[in-house]
Amino acid sequence: GRRNHKGKNRGCVLTEIHLNVTDLDLGYETKEELIFRYCSGSCDAAETTYDKILKNLTRKKKIVNDKVRQACCRPTAFDDDLSFLDDNLVYHILKKHSAKRCGCV
């Protein structure tokens, strides 16, 4: 995939964890397991001029709006769907449940 721009925001990375499907707390009763991948890390270094301006304006209280946010470490692509059989042996499909690539967006 696309590398983080020139080593910047190295903080935002894909991490994986082996879980039971029930750990997801989505209401399924099953003994199946999955590999869950998520994005974590800092996006402080991911600054564009836009981000710098926002930061400066917020600091100077030129803008006071909660909804203005700095870049976040988020999935830019999701893993393939995942199927599993629940305890009643009914198939379920999870979509967009796990990250495939991460980025500061």
Added chain:
Amino acid sequence: AADTTNPCLKATHVCNLSKKCVRLRTDYASICTKGAGSDDMCDHRKCHRALRHFFEKVPEDFTKRILFCPCQDELCGERRRKTIVPDCSFQYNTKPNCLWLLDSCLEDHICKSRLADFQQNCQPTDMSPDGCSQHNHAACLQAYMGMIGTPMTPNYVSNFSVEVSLWCTCESSGNQKEKCDQILSMFESNKCL
């Protein structure tokens, strides 16, 4: 976290560690369960194609474990029977005559060649310890998996045994009863399999 008492569940866990196995299992599961609940809504052809892809492209280590897991209890047996989503891939409203099933298999070039393969590799005999005249039980299992996703898709008949069969009957076969029984017996009560 693994439930070690259910070999079929364990086989699923092993599959879940392989990206390819997960992907192709999910492919067939989503296609074969589409329209589930409503009457006869699933697309048998698409479901069969996705099942063939799974058994062709996923390494045998995974597919064999999932399909031939040894069960001690009903829950395990039900998981094993439901592996191929039989509601869409195996059971239909009415059970046709097995010779009709054979005809539709012979009209389909994939099914025809897979059946020839199955007949050759799973020929039973009393003479050898594994019951296979080719002395190759593994090749027979492979050939059996090849039949899944064809018009002659076999499956387990219950959650309690390893007996397999086709979704067809030899009742009212008339003077072709013998030929019909012969086809059916390749799957039912086959010593080699």
